Amino acid sequence: MTSEQKLPATIQRALRVAIVPDSFKGSARASEVATAMEYGFSKGAASLKREVEITAVPFADGGEGTLEALIDTWGTQAITLETTDALGRPVTSRLGLSADQKIAVVEAAEAAGLPQVSDVARKPLEATTSGLGPLVAHALDLGVQQIILCLGGSATTDGGTGLLNALGAKFLDDQGNQLPAGGGALGKLASIDVSELDPRAKKVRWQIACDVTNPLLGDKGAAAIFGPQKGATKHDVQILDQGLERLANVLEADTGRSLREQPGMGAAGGLALCLASYFFVELTPGWELVAQVLDARRIMQSADLVLTGEGRLDSQSLDGKVVCGVLQAKGELSDVIVVAGSVDLSDEELEAAGILAAFSIAPGPASLAELSADTLGLVQRTAFGVARTYLR
Template sequence: MSSFNEINPAGLAVAIVPDSFKGSVPASGVAEAMKLGVQAAARAANRPVDVRTMPFADGGEGTLDAILAAWEVPARELETTDAIGRPITARFGLSPQGDIAVIEAAEANGLPAVSDVPLRPLEATSYGVGAIISRALDAGVQQIVLCIGGSATTDGGTGLFKALGARFLDARGGQLPDGGGALRDLETIDLSGVDPRIHEVTWRIACDVTNPLTGPSGAAAVFGPQKGADPGQVEILEAGLGRLAQVLVRETGRDIAQVAGMGAAGGLASCLAATCAVELVPGWELVADVLGIHRILADADLVLTGEGRLDTQSLAGKVVNGVRLASPHTADVIVIAGSVQLEENQIEQAGLLAAYSIAPGPASLEELSGNASGLIRATSYNVMRTYLASR
């Protein structure tokens, strides 16, 4: 990809790299609205501006859509099951070259998909995620990028591994039922039928937490209640994950119980990490690498990014922080957000030139969401007119 300056040496180079405004506009829609506003401002000021857009995400909800939009490829679909075994249609992405698969695990084991029924934390399974992985392997990929946030499961990834051919057995040789609640009775793991192709691909897992699999900061204790587990069920899940870790050590020689990040998504990556070489990467960093974000940021004079709410979390591992870190030190970085909840000194200390809310005045969340695209475009226009007037 050529640089900005090779294309338009006399113009201002603007890179637009936003997250979604969750619940309102996907990242691709935010990027398009920002682009329209910037281009309209440039025309009004009669100034040459070269604009490039790249929808972005932090490895959580919306990552698949952002990557598909940036790659300009359609989603691949397959029939699988949700976290309680109901048939669903899930999606995944293949890079234009067909060598990388991007899987958003929540497509199959996501919490929102089972919010219509009482949560079943002991039985919830990641089996459907494994079915997506199997289809990606069928496509002949060389690398699998697995985004694991938003799960309804605490099964240590056993469901995922069942779908790939593993058998989790009790002391009598019977296969355990789905879910983390049954893992207390785990005696052996039969890996003889596991798809050998899992060892032939590169595994990169988007993970933004450092929680271990077990213990007081582990998957069951910290995240179990979010998935409907009461204190008694948390104890059952903790015991099951502990037993899983013990048996994995015996079967594979790898002790993953206290490895940072293994507690993410109910231990979803645990069986993979015990049997394959996996790399856990902060979500925004992984997405940046997959999309090659540095290619459009390298020569930018101005970088526009944004998300639904700019707050202290935005400065610690979210898209805004990732874009700021990836931007050249010579570029000005401006944030456009649904709401801005940072003080002026925090914005300055974060290395941002400015941050703007799309709210034109007092408004409810419903009002802002209903016209978010138009408000993003209008705010981008005003920001760009002001910025051009200062140069």
């Protein structure tokens, strides 16, 4: 039911509202944002004496924040482990586990992320995913049946060789020597020895959450599109792209699987390539995977209004992010309203996307630091205003 189709007040039923926000990265977890939205909207509805039925579910797009969204919904606590970052330095990382202990969640950003190496000069040719190995190995030790691997936010372009090496595989040059870590050495790859690869990794169900559709190679591939933000120069991009191509060639010869053109294979520096070559994996849009786990699609399709949000609403929000997922998963008659730290879409773009309205939490001119200092209070206040406007 849309705002134009509301019933007369005498026979109005309770308005069904689904609250499904992403995190406001660096400021508030998705669960905290969902709670603030629910409180503010409920308060606004009560002030108008309108009855609402609210279901709040923290959401995520498969990148950073997905682990938190899932464990918050499951009611579990993250498991902390000592591992290494993308440059091989010691770091404490987290592993998520479902309440029935059958599903583990691993985020690439937890042990191969850009923020962890922001204190030093970036080394795009040497950055490795090997730190993810201990997280995956611990999940296997716990006897999980399924591993959800979230690809967003990595500092690496190694095709997942670091992770597979940590699980027992060896990547060798033509002299039989193991290659150095990182994508920069892959141009010298001659063979892969998987004789000591952990057999348990083949038995679990792998679901890989991806928020981009880029292929592995070329102008739209992992190195060209994402390499520069990881510190890669034009020359580095060329080396990394050629290394990934060499890796793809050797993997195809070894396994018979050709994955280089598969949409999403370029995410996180090709992290899924090795896994998908040796194991059966499901590469799924991140929002869709999270929606499946949280049953969010059913919740949204039964709602009159879907209230979502994120730190910044811009063109990227409409390309695989949470807002994009909400627009695809909502019911045909559901209205969508977005609450964001900033709104950088025009009225025409909002209308074309199917967004009824978008509201910034900024009460006036404010810096990012000022907004971050009171994010939840501002979200709550904005949701109150949304309710007062929408329900009137």
